[in-house]
Amino acid sequence: MVSVLLIAEHDGRDLNPSTARCVSCAASFAGNAVDIAVFAEHGQDVAEQAAALEGVRRILLIDRPENAPPLAAVLAPQVAALAADYSHVLGPSTTFGKDLMPRVAALLGVGQLSDIMAAETPYRFERPIYAGNAIVDVEADPQTKLVATVRTASYPQAVTGGSAQIEARSLNIDLPQHTRFVELRTDADTSRPDLQAAARVVSGGRGVGSADNFALIYALADALGAAVGASRAAVDAGYVANDLQVGQTGKIIAPELYVAVGISGAIQHLTGIKDAGTIVAINKDEEAPIFEVADIGLVADLFTAVAELTDALKR
Amino acid sequence: MQRLLVCLKRVVDYNVRVRLKPDGSGVILDGVKMSINPFDEIALEEALRIKERGQAEEVVVVSLGTPESQQQLRTGLAMGADRAILIETADELSPLTIARALRALVEREKPGLVLLGKQAIDADNNQTAQMLAALWERPQATFVSELTIDGDSAKAVREVDAGLEVIEIELPAVVSSDLRLNEPRYVKLPDIMKAKKKPLDTVALADLGVEAESQFKITNTGPPPERQKGVMVADIAGLVSELKKKGLVDG
Numbered sequence: 001m002v003s004v005l006l007i008a009e010h011d012g013r014d015l016n017p018s019t020a021r022c023v024s025c026a027a028s029f030a031g032n033a034v035d036i037a038v039f040a041e042h043g044q045d046v047a048e049q050a051a052a053l054e055g056v057r058r059i060l061l062i063d064r065p066e067n068a069p070p071l072a073a074v075l076a077p078q079v080a081a082l083a084a085d086y087s088h089v090l091g092p093s094t095t096f097g098k099d100l101m102p103r104v105a106a107l108l109g110v111g112q113l114s115d116i117m118a119a120e121t122p123y124r125f126e127r128p129i130y131a132g133n134a135i136v137d138v139e140a141d142p143q144t145k146l147v148a149t150v151r152t153a154s155y156p157q158a159v160t161g162g163s164a165q166i167e168a169r170s171l172n173i174d175l176p177q178h179t180r181f182v183e184l185r186t187d188a189d190t191s192r193p194d195l196q197a198a199a200r201v202v203s204g205g206r207g208v209g210s211a212d213n214f215a216l217i218y219a220l221a222d223a224l225g226a227a228v229g230a231s232r233a234a235v236d237a238g239y240v241a242n243d244l245q246v247g248q249t250g251k252i253i254a255p256e257l258y259v260a261v262g263i264s265g266a267i268q269h270l271t272g273i274k275d276a277g278t279i280v281a282i283n284k285d286e287e288a289p290i291f292e293v294a295d296i297g298l299v300a301d302l303f304t305a306v307a308e309l310t311d312a313l314k315r
Numbered sequence: 316m317q318r319l320l321v322c323l324k325r326v327v328d329y330n331v332r333v334r335l336k337p338d339g340s341g342v343i344l345d346g347v348k349m350s351i352n353p354f355d356e357i358a359l360e361e362a363l364r365i366k367e368r369g370q371a372e373e374v375v376v377v378s379l380g381t382p383e384s385q386q387q388l389r390t391g392l393a394m395g396a397d398r399a400i401l402i403e404t405a406d407e408l409s410p411l412t413i414a415r416a417l418r419a420l421v422e423r424e425k426p427g428l429v430l431l432g433k434q435a436i437d438a439d440n441n442q443t444a445q446m447l448a449a450l451w452e453r454p455q456a457t458f459v460s461e462l463t464i465d466g467d468s469a470k471a472v473r474e475v476d477a478g479l480e481v482i483e484i485e486l487p488a489v490v491s492s493d494l495r496l497n498e499p500r501y502v503k504l505p506d507i508m509k510a511k512k513k514p515l516d517t518v519a520l521a522d523l524g525v526e527a528e529s530q531f532k533i534t535n536t537g538p539p540p541e542r543q544k545g546v547m548v549a550d551i552a553g554l555v556s557e558l559k560k561k562g563l564v565d566g
């Protein structure tokens with residue numbers, strides 16, 4: 001019997017939208033045999049948000065103080081213990097899931113499949129390699145437990161309206177003491193849409209030229225109600241923080257509208273935006289590879305073009 | 316800390332645009348430039364800096380695969396590693412197999428820290444460091460952009476989706492590098508000559524008691540779906556009108 005244990009991602013208060021996307025993936029091959037595990041301290045609120053996702057059978061809440069920070073070394077043995085009752089264990093292919101799931105797999109003595117983008121059956125999947133330049137069909141052995149991460153940009157969020165039951169579980173396991181959480185440094189601006197969940201994203205690249213010039217990008221994003229992203233070059237140059245990076249090693253996103261400003265379009269960046277509905281590119285270099293994937297391209301000086309576009313949208 | 320172990324994977328060079336075999340059996344590797352996985356190169360650079368700060372005695376580089384991987388190990392030696400180990404096998408290697416082999420090697424070499432890239436740019440798996448840490452029952456610090464060693468412990472700054480996460484780990488431990496950990500040094504010609512004299516040992520995968528296995532089989536390698544050709548507009552008015560056509564702005 002196929003049944004899925006899905007590991008919830010959350011910040012102690014809100015369920016991360018990546019979990020609802022994983023539910024869609026799990027439901028695509030496991031029907032309603034999908035349980036969500038919430039590891040938290042005081043996790044009732046998060047568990048209730050998970051319980052509201054349509055298509056989920058039940059929520060397992062593992063509440064203990066050690067589960068407050070999302071440390072892979074602490075969570076993995078608990079996930080491995082719960083995994084006994086399931087054929088599949090899934091997590092999102094976010095930094096949370098990528099840190100945790102391989103550790104879980106190794107504890108279970110099995111391999112791990114990264115970045116599921118489609119499931120044909122419970123044991124046949126598609127995943128990207130070479131920064132999305134090739135897609136492989138993968139067949140998994142049905143006799144072996146399957147641990148995997150889900151490429152969240154490939155799946156829509158499951159809708160809410162469900163009412164799965166919440167079961168508190170206590171796991172009698174010694175947890176390692178060798179890893180300690182110190183702090184999370186975040187300057188995430190909560191007044192703006194979240195980059196990974198936003199329907200619209202405006203990103204700036206090296207062409208923006210400085211941290212100060214990024215104000216232009218923020219102004220355009222505000223006019224569109226969009227989140228702000230950046231290319232690796234812009235992050236490396238220190239224009240914006242690392243959590244805004246879009247691409248192979250940053251965030252893989254799938255907004256309805258993606259506006260790339262002063263971004264040349266390295267393969268590693270393009271892999272992060274391939275699932276966007278409409279890609280708009282503004283760049284002064286008409287040879288920039290970004291125009292090969294853009295639905296709407298404009299060769300122009302970005303400083304005048306972005307200001308003009310912002311004005312036009314405000315009107 | 317006496318020893319640092321750094322894992323280097325031989326991959327298609329970062330600047331090569333990969334081409335697929337028409338029969339779906341994989342990517343074309345014949346005649347393609349191969350290099351050290353860039354994330355692993357960053358891991359090696361970090362190890363060299365730790366040694367240069369006097370916090371470690373020796374940097375050992377290790378790779379798994381056919382004798383061709385000796386090229387990448389020699390490059391690692393030229394960058395400044397002290398010796399190299401090739402775990403030789405002609406088999407396809409899953410991250411779990413690699414982690415098991417490294418686990419066995421760790422038993423022999425007893426490093427204070429194992430450093431490797433957070434992912435290889437070919438298969439993009441992002442698994443080996445975490446799996447090694449699990450099998451070794453030691454801490455992992457993944458996606459690290461800043462690492463400070465302090466006696467028997469280390470502080471790692473990790474690039475996570477929400478920003479930067481700081482953790483403290485006891486050593487020995489496994490660290491996987493993110494892009495912004497450092498900028499690797501360039502190899503100079505005299506160093507390449509010197510590297511030829513440094514020891515490079517070979518051990519068969521089977522001699523570590525590890526058998527290559529995977530529960531996953533790749534049945535086809537194909538191109539990604541192509542996006543439809545877009546339109547070029549002349550000015551902002553044209554851009555806004557296209558956005559309106561698509562229903563993305565009002566009007």
